[in-house]
Amino acid sequence: MHTKTINQLAQGLRSGEFSSVELTQHFLQRIKQHESLNAFITVTEELALQAAQAADQRIASGGASLLTGIPIAQKDIFCTLGVKTSCGSKMLDNFIAPYNATVVEKFNHAGAVMLGKLNMDEFAMGSSNETSFYGPARNPWDTQTVPGGSSGGSAAAVAAGLAVAATGTDTGGSIRQPAAFCGITGLKPTYGRVSRYGMIAYASSLDQGGPMTRSAEDAAILLQTMAGFDAKDSTSADLPVPDYPAALNQPLAGLKIGLPKEFFGEGLDSGVAAVLETAISEYRKLGAEVADISMPNLNMAIPAYYVIACAESSANLSRYDGVRFGYRCESPVDLTDLYTRSRGEGFGKEVKRRILMGTYALSAGYYDAYYLKAQKVRRLISQDFQQALAQVDVIMSPVTPTTAFGIGAKMDDPIAMYLADIYTIAINLAGVPAMSVPAGFSGGLPVGLQIIGNHFTEDRLLNIAHQYQQVTDWHQQTPKL
Numbered sequence: 001m002h003t004k005t006i007n008q009l010a011q012g013l014r015s016g017e018f019s020s021v022e023l024t025q026h027f028l029q030r031i032k033q034h035e036s037l038n039a040f041i042t043v044t045e046e047l048a049l050q051a052a053q054a055a056d057q058r059i060a061s062g063g064a065s066l067l068t069g070i071p072i073a074q075k076d077i078f079c080t081l082g083v084k085t086s087c088g089s090k091m092l093d094n095f096i097a098p099y100n101a102t103v104v105e106k107f108n109h110a111g112a113v114m115l116g117k118l119n120m121d122e123f124a125m126g127s128s129n130e131t132s133f134y135g136p137a138r139n140p141w142d143t144q145t146v147p148g149g150s151s152g153g154s155a156a157a158v159a160a161g162l163a164v165a166a167t168g169t170d171t172g173g174s175i176r177q178p179a180a181f182c183g184i185t186g187l188k189p190t191y192g193r194v195s196r197y198g199m200i201a202y203a204s205s206l207d208q209g210g211p212m213t214r215s216a217e218d219a220a221i222l223l224q225t226m227a228g229f230d231a232k233d234s235t236s237a238d239l240p241v242p243d244y245p246a247a248l249n250q251p252l253a254g255l256k257i258g259l260p261k262e263f264f265g266e267g268l269d270s271g272v273a274a275v276l277e278t279a280i281s282e283y284r285k286l287g288a289e290v291a292d293i294s295m296p297n298l299n300m301a302i303p304a305y306y307v308i309a310c311a312e313s314s315a316n317l318s319r320y321d322g323v324r325f326g327y328r329c330e331s332p333v334d335l336t337d338l339y340t341r342s343r344g345e346g347f348g349k350e351v352k353r354r355i356l357m358g359t360y361a362l363s364a365g366y367y368d369a370y371y372l373k374a375q376k377v378r379r380l381i382s383q384d385f386q387q388a389l390a391q392v393d394v395i396m397s398p399v400t401p402t403t404a405f406g407i408g409a410k411m412d413d414p415i416a417m418y419l420a421d422i423y424t425i426a427i428n429l430a431g432v433p434a435m436s437v438p439a440g441f442s443g444g445l446p447v448g449l450q451i452i453g454n455h456f457t458e459d460r461l462l463n464i465a466h467q468y469q470q471v472t473d474w475h476q477q478t479p480k481l
Contacts, residue, residue, distance in 0.1 A: 072165045102230045118154045124150040158184045186212045197233040216248065257392060314358030437469070
């Protein structure tokens, strides 16, 4: 049952082939069987079975939605009422959320069954899931490699069949990069398309939640539930939500694809490049036109991103002070000792590094030199995307320069780790939507193709990905566990 699509499972639930309780028990058993992947921080078995029973009653009464009774899992960055929401950090290891994030509330309203909370890099800061207080999640294709980050637990769980689908968040590639490493479909929507209310903040102008699934069809179904205006989120876009599943079957004849030369040069692994070349040739067969384009400011994305993201994280994480909630040091002698030891003991190494960088960039005498300049570069990068997407319908590129790397391979080299997101970060700076689609394998490990669109064109991206998945079966490949 764990290899079926959401539509197939929904049909099985409605026909009585199996119940939601039976389906949920199946996934709970798989989670126990594959605990070594460390994909989950918290498994909510009792709550899941209660939700499954309620879903069966709802299905029997005829009031079910497509997601009713479908077992999914939430990244542990989304607040869940009465359930630990740790954000992968010792700082929040004892935090029980007093409310639901809007995304969680929407899935609950749809009748989806939450299996638990998924592992992640601490406060979403990382590209490998190795900064988690709970230890690294492992890539089910090769358990000695990383699943990517920060949504590594989400990607590993979906790839290994521990959940039908999962939520992720993407600040600089944290949905797309792990989706590529684990051979699943991951979509970062336009900034503002999915509510950030109840999604613990890392960098507020960059963070965006999105779906992580096996296929574009399943991603469309999830996004249909996740998307929409939320008055509780001041950055939420008050725009109509298209019917994403209905748009999947549009033909691709006449589609114009742009390939930025800056993304296909030095640094891209030859095996990854060969897979992408084959994938793009499939689009040509589907009737698309392909053209080379240039986006000259992309080379400045990494430094601009890390100044902006770290500055915002410095501000956002100032609330974790040992006073109101979260970790508190033992026997503080005074207020300064309480602050310094609580933060020093509660935060991990990478989080401290980014807080320090961000505080420095915002400090007197350096704000103009670093933060303000980074924001100007951000505008140039955004203009690059606007100009490119005026010439072509979508941009295609690698998601990552290599396939998944070994656990521990880059932990002592922060710059090498940051460069793992070199092809994804600019998209967040521009706020446009992008997704990773399974495109093949190199050296036995998955490779993702990145599809980038204009603001609020998620329906078109999902359509383009779905049409590719109708003529390839990479998204149906599963690891041998």
